[in-house]
Amino acid sequence: MHYKISATHLSKNDNVFFKSMLQLIQIQLNDTWSYEETADIVLADIETPLGVAFWEESTQQQDKLVIAYARQNTCNAEWFLPKPIRVQALIKQLNAIATFKSTVQGAVQTSQTSENSPSSISTTKANLLGNIPNNTAQQVKPSDIPTNKPVSIEYFEPEHSLLGLIQSTIKKCETKCFTCEQGETIYISPQQKRCFTSKINFNHLTQKQRRLYASVAAQVTMTNLSEDALHQMAKAQGLENYAVETLLWLVTLCASQGRLMAGVAENSYVRLKQWPNFAVLPCQPVHLRIAAFMLKNATTLTTVSEKTRVDFSTLVDFFNACKVADLIVETTDQNVSTEAKPKSSAEQYLFKNILKRLSSHE
Amino acid sequence: MDKIIFTGPMGAGKTTAIASISEIPPIATEVRCSDEEGQARKETTTVAMDYGYFTLDDSVRVHLYGTPGQERFNYMWTILTQGGIGLVLLLDNARPTPVEDMAFYLDAFREFIETTGVVIGVTRMDVNNQFSLDDYRDKLFELGHIYPLFEVDARQAEDVKILIHALLAILQANME
Numbered sequence: 091m092h093y094k095i096s097a098t099h100l101s102k103n104d105n106v107f108f109k110s111m112l113q114l115i116q117i118q119l120n121d122t123w124s125y126e127e128t129a130d131i132v133l134a135d136i137e138t139p140l141g142v143a144f145w146e147e148s149t150q151q152q153d154k155l156v157i158a159y160a161r162q163n164t165c166n167a168e169w170f171l172p173k174p175i176r177v178q179a180l181i182k183q184l185n186a187i188a189t190f191k192s193t194v195q196g197a198v199q200t201s202q203t204s205e206n207s208p209s210s211i212s213t214t215k216a217n218l219l220g221n222i223p224n225n226t227a228q229q230v231k232p233s234d235i236p237t238n239k240p241v242s243i244e245y246f247e248p249e250h251s252l253l254g255l256i257q258s259t260i261k262k263c264e265t266k267c268f269t270c271e272q273g274e275t276i277y278i279s280p281q282q283k284r285c286f287t288s289k290i291n292f293n294h295l296t297q298k299q300r301r302l303y304a305s306v307a308a309q310v311t312m313t314n315l316s317e318d319a320l321h322q323m324a325k326a327q328g329l330e331n332y333a334v335e336t337l338l339w340l341v342t343l344c345a346s347q348g349r350l351m352a353g354v355a356e357n358s359y360v361r362l363k364q365w366p367n368f369a370v371l372p373c374q375p376v377h378l379r380i381a382a383f384m385l386k387n388a389t390t391l392t393t394v395s396e397k398t399r400v401d402f403s404t405l406v407d408f409f410n411a412c413k414v415a416d417l418i419v420e421t422t423d424q425n426v427s428t429e430a431k432p433k434s435s436a437e438q439y440l441f442k443n444i445l446k447r448l449s450s451h452e
Numbered sequence: 453m454d455k456i457i458f459t460g461p462m463g464a465g466k467t468t469a470i471a472s473i474s475e476i477p478p479i480a481t482e483v484r485c486s487d488e489e490g491q492a493r494k495e496t497t498t499v500a501m502d503y504g505y506f507t508l509d510d511s512v513r514v515h516l517y518g519t520p521g522q523e524r525f526n527y528m529w530t531i532l533t534q535g536g537i538g539l540v541l542l543l544d545n546a547r548p549t550p551v552e553d554m555a556f557y558l559d560a561f562r563e564f565i566e567t568t569g570v571v572i573g574v575t576r577m578d579v580n581n582q583f584s585l586d587d588y589r590d591k592l593f594e595l596g597h598i599y600p601l602f603e604v605d606a607r608q609a610e611d612v613k614i615l616i617h618a619l620l621a622i623l624q625a626n627m628e
Contacts, residue, residue, distance in 0.1 A: 365618070378618050381618075385598050440508075443510065
């Protein structure tokens with residue numbers, strides 16, 4: 091999808107900085123974003139009287155999606171970007187908005203599909219299998235896609251995303267192809283416990299990959315295929331193969347967008363059962379930090395975020411991925427380790443430098 | 453002296469792991485294997501230690517020491533661990549009893565691990581998959597430990613970096 095965004099009542103410096111940053115982060119966004127003088131998505135500086143007036147008016151009229159830009163979210167704005175503009179915060183905010191927009195759009199499409207055509211599902215591509223004989227392909231049944239329940243933008247619900255479709259496919263042991271408009275294509279073979287797709291650079295996912303991984307179920311086109319067809323396809327296209335666990339992990343990290351998985355209470359005490367197998371599960375240094383803490387401590391996610399100094403939405407994405415990998419234990423008692431060694435600033439400094447050194451040579 | 457210790461049985465990939473992240477070709481004290489197992493597995497083995505290093509921004513060197521794999525050189529283990537930051541335990545999944553190897557090394561380095569930390573990397577799972585990571589986890593659980601455990605390829609710098617990242621993460625968590 092292509093989204094347009096404008097800015098209003100920003101200082102000259104912030105305005106220039108925002109435009110530049112928007113260009114710089116394109117590769118890390120799930121969708122294409124461009125700056126326009128007028129758009130339905132607007133970044134407004136609510137620390138200025140005119141900016142706050144704009145935000146209030148737009149919120150009342152609901153004609154625009156306004157991102158409140160300020161040091162503190164004093165207005166309790168649903169969409170908020172803290173000052174000063176930082177790369178990760180902006181990426182997360184724009185990806186979350188894109189997910190919201192596509193979720194709303196997906197919900198409308200889903201509703202229309204189930205009302206108007208109960209016996210078919212949206213299939214935007216006629217034949218995904220190209221030169222593979224048609225008799226090996228079969229459109230999926232509508233019952234494969236959950237359609238009636240409204241899609242939540244507050245919680246992450248796997249059953250309404252690509253993740254749920256893949257989990258269902260694995261459970262039913264069906265070989266399938268998944269794609270979405272302008273998105274990547276992946277082939278899942280539950281039998282082999284592998285997925286086949288173009289090369290994944292775990293540190294830099296392409297927009298096509300992000301778009302598919304973050305898709306809501308209604309946007310995804312699924313096609314059944316045989317194992318033979320899959321092998322032909324993988325060979326013909328020179329596809330790479332990955333463990334299914336790797337894909338489930340990646341898809342969850344991309345799709346949850348800082349939303350806690352539905353059914354998990356934010357104040358429940360949680361800990362990690364075991365170290366995630368980072369040999370097959372792509373990880374960032376921040377994930378190792380969270381894992382090390384959550385293995386030793388059973389506590390709320392808010393406490394984990396405070397203690398590890400990892401922002402909450404990143405923590406939630408990691409938590410959801412661990413939950414999908416069945417690595418989370420919920421407990422009734424809080425248990426925060428008190429056996430910690432006193433902080434040594436020299437050691438902290440050394441560790442930080444080692445991490446920096448290792449990261450800089452990746 | 454800031455140093456990270458690599459240990460594990462013969463052939464687990466300690467020398468290779470050090471080579472993959474060291475700035476210099478590792479200084480090794482390798483000799484031809486004299487025992488039957490060694491001759492069957494590899495031509496040479498480390499008898500004293502392997503050594504490499506990488507340099508930080510402030511010119512501080514982090515030294516990488518590999519212990520000799522064979523138990524008969526275990527007098528070197530205590531010497532090498534003195535003042536170490538933490539332990540990287542590499543295990544060869546193609547050996548006859550790698551899970552028992554893990555228990556042995558965790559016990560042999562118990563004191564050092566208790567005062568620092570350990571991370572475990574299992575190598576050669578592609579060569580022999582007789583034991584899965586779950587088998588190692590079960591053993592760790594039986595021993596009352598939850599240590600970071602990964603399948604790694606010692607030849608891949610990225611895999612070795614993950615081990616060190618994880619080691620530092622648990623050391624930092626211990627200091628929270």
